[in-house]
Amino acid sequence: MKIEIWSNIESPFCYIGKAYLEMANTKRNNSFISTFRQRTHGRKEESI
Numbered sequence: 001m002k003i004e005i006w007s008n009i010e011s012p013f014c015y016i017g018k019a020y021l022e023m024a025n026t027k028r029n030n031s032f033i034s035t036f037r038q039r040t041h042g043r044k045e046e047s048i
Helices: 012-027
Strands: 002-008 033-039
Touching: 002 012, 012 033
Parallel strands: 002 033
Antiparallel strands: none
């Protein structure tokens, strides 16, 4: 399964959600691929 997440780089809750998703993926033996893309107002997307 592939999960793509768009998040706001200025929001601390996006980082918390990313950590929880990565922890869940580790517990499930990396059963899915997650791609995080971050944006701020007026900037191009950046993959992390």
